[in-house]
Amino acid sequence: MSTAGPDFSALLARRTQRMQRSAIREILKVTEDPEIISFAGGLPNPRTFPVADVAEAAAKVLREAGTSALQYATTEGYRPLREFIARRYWEKQQLRIDPDEILITNGSQQGLDLLGKVLLDAGDPVLLERPAYLGAIQAFSSYEPKFSAVTLEDDGPNLAELEAALDRQRPKLFYTVPNFQNPSGLSYSAAKREVVGRLCGQRPVVLVQDDPYGELRFRGEPLPSLKHHCPSCVLLGSFSKVVAPGLRLGWICAPRQLMDLMVTAKQGVDLHSNYFSQRVVHQHLLDHDLDTHIAMVRALYGRQCDAMVAAIKKHFPADVKSSEPDGGMFLWVRLPEGVSVMELFKVAIARKVAFVPGSAFFIDADDRHLRLNFSNSDEARIDEGMRRLGEAIRQVRVG
Ligand SMILES: Cc1ncc(COP(=O)(O)O)c(C=O)c1O
Structure with a gap:
C-alpha cells in the first residue's frame, strides 16, 4: 500500500498554490542535530519563562474561578x-x-x-x-x-x-x-x-x-x-x-x-x-510586575547581543557587515559581493552551525543576507558559533 495516501490535487483550493511552508521551519528540521549550534530559530530564551509563576497563577485561577x-x-x-x-x-x-x-x-x-x-x-x-x-x-x-x-x-x-x-x-x-x-x-x-x-x-x-x-x-x-x-x-x-x-x-x-x-x-x-x-x-x-520581568529579559538579551557583535568583529572577515541592534532578538548580516548565502548555508551546516538565509524574507531574490538569532544561545556558544561561521565564510570565498 502506498504511504503517500490519496491524492486530492484536483480538489485543492487555488490559494494553496500560493501557500509556502515556512522556510525557517524547514531549516529548523536540518538543525535538529544536537551538534549543530543554531542561530536559525526565532526562539525567546526559555530561561526567561516564568514557569513557577505561571503554575501558581494557573492553580489560583482554577481555585478561584473554577469551572x-x-x-x-x-x-x-x-x-x-x-x-x-x-x-x-x-x-x-x-x-x-x-x-x-x-x-x-x-x-x-x-x-x-x-x-x-x-x-x-x-x-x-x-x-x-x-x-x-x-x-x-x-x-x-x-x-x-x-x-x-x-x-x-x-x-x-x-x-x-x-x-x-x-x-x-x-x-x-x-x-x-x-x-x-x-x-x-x-x-x-x-x-x-x-x-x-x-x-x-x-x-x-x-x-x-x-x-x-x-x-x-x-x-x-x-x-x-x-x-x-x-x-x-x-x-x-x-x-x-x-x-x-x-x-x-x-x-x-x-x-x-x-x-x-x-x-x-x-x-x-x-x-x-x-x-x-x-x-x-x-x-x-x-x-507579578511585568516591568521587573522585562528588565531581566532585556539585560540577558543585551549581553547576548553584545557577545554576538563582539564575536563577529573577532571572527568574521572585516568586509562582512552586521547590524548592531539596540533591542529585539536578531542581527542581520550582509555578505561581501561574490559570497553566496545559499552556498554559505551548506558549508555552515557541514561545520555544524546554522542561520536563516535572508532570501526567506524577500518577496523577490536575495543572496547576500543572513539572519542570526542571539536570544537563545549563551555567550560561549555564540562565540564558538561565530568562529565556525567566520571559517565557513572564508571557505566559501576561497572555494
Ligand atoms: C514581527 C513578528 N510578528 C509576529 C510574530 C508572531 O508572534 P506571536 O504569534 O508569537 O505573537 C513574530 C514572531 O516571531 C514576529 O517576529
Whole structure:
C-alpha cells in the first residue's frame, strides 16, 4: 500500500498554490542535530519563562474561578486582560486605546491572518518592508495579494520609495515592524516614524505596526509609535516575547469597523482564543510586575547581543557587515559581493552551525543576507558559533 495516501490535487483550493511552508521551519528540521549550534530559530530564551509563576497563577485561577475558567467565552477576549493591555499602552506609549478596540488573538500571528481576511481580495496590493517578516508574507499570501516592498534602510524605510509605492500601487495595507524588526533588528528613527505616519495618514491605506519586540530594548530611549502620527494605525502586540510564546496570546488593536469585522472573522476560525490561557496570563500579570520581568529579559538579551557583535568583529572577515541592534532578538548580516548565502548555508551546516538565509524574507531574490538569532544561545556558544561561521565564510570565498 502506498504511504503517500490519496491524492486530492484536483480538489485543492487555488490559494494553496500560493501557500509556502515556512522556510525557517524547514531549516529548523536540518538543525535538529544536537551538534549543530543554531542561530536559525526565532526562539525567546526559555530561561526567561516564568514557569513557577505561571503554575501558581494557573492553580489560583482554577481555585478561584473554577469551572468558569474552563467555559466558552467571548470572542473579543477576557475583558480585564484587554483593560490591562490598554492601560499599558497609556503608561508606556502615551497612547489612548479603548479596551473595546482590542481583540485577543492566538499570538499576533493570528492578527495578521485576520487582517488579511477582512482586507484582502485576490490581486489586492500589499506593501511590505524589504526585507519583511516571513510570517506576515505567509499569512497574507493565503489571500493571494500582489506584494510590493520598500527598502528598509538603517533608520527605516526609504521615504522616496515609500511615497512612490503608496501613490502608484495604492496598497490596501502597509505592514511595518518599526522596532527591532524581524529579520533585520533595524528600527525606524523618530524622524522617519513621523513621515511614515503622515504619508499613510493622508492616504486610504491601513498602516499596520507589528510590535512584538518594542519592549525588548536594551539600549537607548523608546521611540514613539506610528499611531502617534497616524491615528488609524492598527497595532499588533504579543505576550510571546515578554511572557512565553507557548501560551499563544497576542492582540490586535484596530478602529471599531475593522475590529467588528475581525471579531466576526475570528468566530468562524476558533470562536475565541484559549480562555484559560487568558485568565492565567492575566492572573500572572496581576501578581507579578511585568516591568521587573522585562528588565531581566532585556539585560540577558543585551549581553547576548553584545557577545554576538563582539564575536563577529573577532571572527568574521572585516568586509562582512552586521547590524548592531539596540533591542529585539536578531542581527542581520550582509555578505561581501561574490559570497553566496545559499552556498554559505551548506558549508555552515557541514561545520555544524546554522542561520536563516535572508532570501526567506524577500518577496523577490536575495543572496547576500543572513539572519542570526542571539536570544537563545549563551555567550560561549555564540562565540564558538561565530568562529565556525567566520571559517565557513572564508571557505566559501576561497572555494
Ligand atoms: C514581527 C513578528 N510578528 C509576529 C510574530 C508572531 O508572534 P506571536 O504569534 O508569537 O505573537 C513574530 C514572531 O516571531 C514576529 O517576529
